[in-house]
Structure formats: C-alpha cells, structure tokens
Amino acid sequence: MIAAESGYEREIATALQAGEIPVRMHPLSIKRALANMVVNAARYGNGWIKVSSGSEASRARFR
Secondary structure, X not given: OHHHHHOOOOOEEEEOOOOXXXXXXXXXXXHHHHHHHHHHHHHHOOOOEEXXXXXXXOXXXXX
C-alpha cells in the first residue's frame, strides 16, 4: 500500500505492539495519518524507514 501511495519502493522495518491498541478515532483517519507519515519518510527521509507502535497508560503512539 505505501509503495503504491508514495511512488517509492523501500523496505520498511516494523516494531509493532502485539494485539490491538484501542483508540477512539475513525479507522480511515488512522490509516491516512500512518500512510502520510510513511510517505513523507520515503520522500524526505535518509533512506531507511521504521514504523513502531505501542501504548502507555491511555495513549497510543506510532513512530
């Protein structure tokens, strides 16, 4: 999906938290935000991309 949206072909390393991370947000909004983050990394980054997720207390995070 990301390669198609960005026009770039890159290997993407992942470190995703196992299971679901509950968030109160529309699923399409999450998809768009994450796609935007990865596309920008492909366009303007230094060559490698890593996506990670997790949660602390009542917050979810994506990096």
